[in-house]
Amino acid sequence: MENTKQLNWRKSSFSGTQGNCVEVAIHDDGVYVRDSKDREGPVLRFTHAEWDAFKRGVTNGEF
Numbered sequence: 530m531e532n533t534k535q536l537n538w539r540k541s542s543f544s545g546t547q548g549n550c551v552e553v554a555i556h557d558d559g560v561y562v563r564d565s566k567d568r569e570g571p572v573l574r575f576t577h578a579e580w581d582a583f584k585r586g587v588t589n590g591e592f
Contacts, residue, residue, distance in 0.1 A: 533554070533561055533563070533572050536554035536556060536561055537554055537555075538552040538553070538554045538563070538568075539552060539553055539554070540552045540553070540565055544565070549565075549566070550565050551563065551564060551565060552564075552565050552568075559574045559575055559576055559577065559580075560574070560575045560576075560577060560579075560580040561573065561574050561575075562574075562575070
């Protein structure tokens with residue numbers, strides 16, 4: 530995806546009001562992550578398999 534501004538960005542409902550969080554956008558070609566304080570800054574892209582592995586690691590307490 531060339532223009533990540535068109536993505537549907539979401540942040541966790543657990544995020545505080547200080548804005549110290551990340552936003553995630555799920556798209557057909559991958560999962561995109563950015564810093565909510567720097568929406569014009571860099572965006573990371575992960576494959577769906579990479580994102581699923583990350584979520585499993587979080588759930589299993591690996592981090």
